[in-house]
Amino acid sequence: QVQLVESGGGLVKPGESLRLSCAASGFAFGDYYMTWIRQAPGRGLEWVAHISKTSAAIYYGDSVKGRFSISRDNAKNSLYLQMNSLRVDDTAVYYCVRDTHGYSGYGDFWGQGTLVTVSS
Amino acid sequence: EIVLTQSPATLSLSPGERATLSCRASQSVGRYLGWYQQKPGQSPRLLICDVSNRAPGIPARFSGSGSGTDFTLTISSLEPEDFAVYYCQHRSNWPPYTFGQGTKLEIK
Numbered sequence: 707q708v709q710l711v712e713s714g715g716g717l718v719k720p721g722e723s724l725r726l727s728c729a730a731s732g733f734a735f736g737d738y739y740m741t742w743i744r745q746a747p748g749r750g751l752e753w754v755a756h757i758s759k760t761s762a763a764i765y766y767g768d769s770v771k772g773r774f775s776i777s778r779d780n781a782k783n784s785l786y787l788q789m790n791s792l793r794v795d796d797t798a799v800y801y802c803v804r805d806t807h808g809y810s811g812y813g814d815f816w817g818q819g820t821l822v823t824v825s826s
Numbered sequence: 827e828i829v830l831t832q833s834p835a836t837l838s839l840s841p842g843e844r845a846t847l848s849c850r851a852s853q854s855v856g857r858y859l860g861w862y863q864q865k866p867g868q869s870p871r872l873l874i875c876d877v878s879n880r881a882p883g884i885p886a887r888f889s890g891s892g893s894g895t896d897f898t899l900t901i902s903s904l905e906p907e908d909f910a911v912y913y914c915q916h917r918s919n920w921p922p923y924t925f926g927q928g929t930k931l932e933i934k
Contacts, residue, residue: 726872750926751915751925753915756921764903765920768827806875806881807872809875809876811915811917812860812875812917813862813870814881816870819934821868
């Protein structure tokens with residue numbers, strides 16, 4: 707079955723960096739666009755970053771542009787999010803999300819999320 | 827960036843009643859509008875793609891309608907497991923594919 711398992715979250719100070727990973731299994735990872743979506747505690751969903759199957763097309767949300775970098779390794783069935791210059795308002799659960807085949811942009815499978823806390 | 831505004835913020839209904847949730851876009855998204863359900867402590871679940879196409883395994887009581895800037899998610903007869911938070915999301919033109927702020931459907 708499809709599984710997406712995030713890791714790498716934790717407590718960091720403002721200005722520090724963190725790298726999230728997502729291990730995918732149960733499907734042909736290289737055939738799907740992937741997305742990172744986050745949710746601050748008690749808040750709604752925020753679209754963060756999106757990467758095409760071959761990494762040729764990459765997009766970011768306005769609040770993370772220039773600070774975050776999405777990448778993937780299809781040979782390792784893995785998705786990554788490098789987060790630099792972290793701010794308090796980056797505190798959130800970060801979800802690794804598989805794009806729906808045929809409806810790119812929607813997420814049909816979500817990981818359980820990894821919590822990133824930015825606090826001094 | 828396209829802004830999606832959902833209404834109402836909270837909807838209080840009883841099981842068996844009909845629920846109507848709204849999502850309005852700041853500019854036209856055509857028919858590129860989807861819906862998710864999220865229960866406490868769980869990841870969101872995709873319900874509907876492109877206005878009215880139910881995702882696999884989604885019951886027929888969930889339906890969607892609309893186009894352009896105004897969209898509706900309808901739950902024809904509420905089951906106890908339907909009480910949750912619902913989000914709309916667009917996939918129009920280029921990213922970011924923003925979300926609405928959510929509607930909480932609670933038991934009356």
